[in-house]
Amino acid sequence: MPQVERFPMGIPSGWFCIGYCDEFERGDIHAVHYFGRDLVVFRNDEGEMGLLDAYCPHLGAHLGHGGTIEGDSIRCPFHGWAFRPDGFCTKIPYGKIFPPRLKREPLAESYPVVERNGVVWAWYHPHGQKPHYEVMTHDEFTEDGWADPVRRIWRFASNPQEIAENGVDFAHFEFVHKMDAVPEGTAVYDKHIRKSEAHGHRQITLEDGSTKEIESSVFTVQNGAGQKFTRLKGVVELSMMVLATPIEKDDVELRFTFTHPPVEPGSPEEKAVEQAIAGTCGQTGVEGDIPIWHNKIHRANPFLCDGDGPILRLRRYFEQFYVDDEQPSLAAAE
Template identity: 40%
Template structure:
């Protein structure tokens, strides 16, 4: 008997943008006095940093007569000045100055007039809370102490633009079977996740041996601790002779286009040539190719082209994909 295959619709996913905190920029990409127009969550936004270092992120059109604040707008001390009539708005979206008016109209005084997103800076990144209905943040951005920590290096941000949704990227880490066929990983790592509210965690450890670049074998303990915090943030802490933290951010650009960023954090190994080589190898392995193993780049063509099946035909070696999907569905409610 033929099992009916699910029909794939024109919109590949048919899902809204999930709510959560999303990385919209690295902190050092926006200096005091900068304004940038960015595109996330299916629309343009204007991001600016005032003279005190505070960041605001707003819909681009001025509520006075509709000029685009990101085209000719300027930062003037604590205010973002509109290019059209020079009204000034603070990082919370309040109108604080109209240079040619005797007084700010009463209806502009009590509430923000620029419509924007809640923004925080954490882990050397700017994060925005997006919710389809405009609801207030439901959790705080997790602090990653290694990011900017004393004795730690942050390097090699790798950004990928993928024709997919955050759920599909996250589902990859519970998809045990693909590890062999996509990444060339011999022992499938089918470990259970622990789910609690907006958090998902997994831990794994055991003995392993690695081959250094001169072909020497090194026996070591290895461990991986994985945390997913909402749909937009993952922290992977790996240890195998060297320690590597991968801060992964997943940010929707359009409803079916997503930015995936890998930031690599590790202790400063600059005085230790062997560990420096091993950390370089480990980073390379995570994004590129090393031996038989291929990192995240092997997932990209699958994500770019796959369809999303609500009722996939699963088998016993597949991992707990539907359990993961039930957890993730909270971010659409």
Template identity: 30%
Template sequence: MISRIPRLLFENVLVPVADVLTKSVNNFAGHKSDHSYNSNATRAAIISEEEIEFYLNFKSAVLFLCLALCIAGFSVLMYFLYVLVFVPYNRVRRLGSIGYQNHEEGHLSKKDIANLVRRRRKVGDDLPPVFPNGWFRLVDSQQLEPGQVKQVTALGEHFAVFRSKSGKASILDAYCPHMGGNLAVGGIVKNDCLECPFHGWRFDGDGKCVAIPYSEKIPTFAKTKSWPCREVNKAIFVWFHCDGKEPEWEIPDISEISTAKFTYKGRVEHHANTHIQDVPENGSDLAHLSHLHVPNAMSGANLSTQYSSWWNFAEHIFRAQCIGSTDEEPHISLFYLTHYLHVFKRFKLLSLNLNVYQIGPGIVHLHFNSPFGKGVFVQTLTPVEPLHLVLTHNLHASWSIPVWLGRIFLYLEAIQVDRDVMIWNNKTFEPRPKLLKEDSLIAKYRRWYSQFYTENSPRLSLKSEDGNGW
């Protein structure tokens, strides 16, 4: 039996469309025939059975085409709804795709504009070290399957990040100590080891060579550097210390993520051209929250136009309270943040309360409570190069915040970060800023952040910034 809706669709849409198209063909054929025959009766009399069969086949073909178009349109709609409802959000903005303006005559590509700004911008005097000591994210857990290896460049190093067949993640130097082959480019994961594609030397997760295919004896010097690695909160982190010291503190585990009370809703990723200290310093810069981030997110991220948008009948209002760190955990700084949408300067909507934990130089946990439920943004910051940073926000939330709502949360967060990126990409670092008493928290924060630098922490070499761009 044909259900009621498909039958109505067939009778009221597909059949009339096919009839119209068929009549058009018949009229065209009749118009041509009138030049040769004097009457419709004569023309009808000589229509052959082949012509009748042709018209019937044509009508069937039109019906089939209409049906196929309807099915295709329905399938596209279902796919769109599936992505919206079930697929986690993934928004990536590479270096140069946002945050720059063309001040030159004529048209320039985004890449050319970004390179011009990077070369001409005043970097700043007396910059702090560019690679602080701490834990830094290299890849998200879902980006590394069992038996897979990835090359990651960060912190002035080249890493081979691999996951064994048993599921354990490890981080080795990317270059084989034998002849310099890249373990991550063509390397093969075999059980719990990574095999070099050049000569087949095989290394375990601790960097020890366990097999050489053409030698019975493995010398003691056959080993490569293994980096301290932690997989926590659905991401893989490496410990970096300029003096080679072992980890001095651990990354807090978010129990709601490890117990699956919170589920993954998506991520946004930004690449920025600035000093690493500029990004977390935003949290202590309360004045910028009351200016840069007040315009409605729907007004966009163009700093030249966002303040004049008609969307600003609803404004974002932020309030922050700094708590600071404790003697037991000096590497963690806490502050409270509240947000609401101020509509027509009368109504307060979408209230959001956040406990924000800055953990070391490159990790922030933003636990929030909203009218829709609870969740956490896991923010990570990793320097790829001295002034090239990768900033990620991964959202994990309760069941009451479905994927489609998580997409909205992440999009609104992404627009606000877009605005920061436009500032970061074009600013200079001020080692001795002219601060007001209302800015005292910035000075306090800089003193706290300085604990992640030591005497040998790498500093920027201006020579490296005078290259040909990227």
């Protein structure tokens, strides 16, 4: 029997997190690997971020190992050729005649980069097409009046679609996370955007042993394959970014970034926020999912029942992010 391919889908196109803005000072250079490619990310002396193919188009030296920043460009360690974030060559230090072609078009392969919500976002498309939608801005991560972000990161063998699918797989919350049934709520799909909202009630136990019913809500917006934002209200108010970035088609980096309205240090409210974050990240949260994601396969034609949630609808939404030969197998008909 032939080996089963774990994931028939390739690497989706879209905006993806490649780090946080405060991780890159002027002059910083980092060798990274995303989208199945060796890349170099840097901030030039003018403060502009750049993401280029790692290997110099001249004779193939890795720009991220020994390269330096000079003005608006990254300089190759091998022969000193310099490149701006847009891929244009700005200097050949020993060349007497600057090739006319280099004045007309970029020589190094570059990727669009923007900084938003404290995140450095890179646009990936397998054929180099320009972005056809923008990164969303979230007030909680851009405006004053919110707590400093709390960050977590994991790496495991999966992909952005599998991670997103968990959000509509309502049955797993009971068996993986030992939670009560999660209300489905409503979901709206509009091209690359998916929005969902659910409301309910929770019973909490107070310090004196009594119980209290509180209203709870979950609002989520997915902006392409790599940007997801969730606002949770209940015992505490918590906002989070879910940032899934493909390293290879079966290797993913997952970041959670949290913020919340300010609370008094040492207060019961601060403890409740810490517990909520720990619960979202720990065994009752994503760390309960990761071993399953890491070892499962993608069933293109799954056997589903009426309690499984709108899994196939989410898969149809994700199909738009795959290009040509990276198109996944068609989902089973509902």
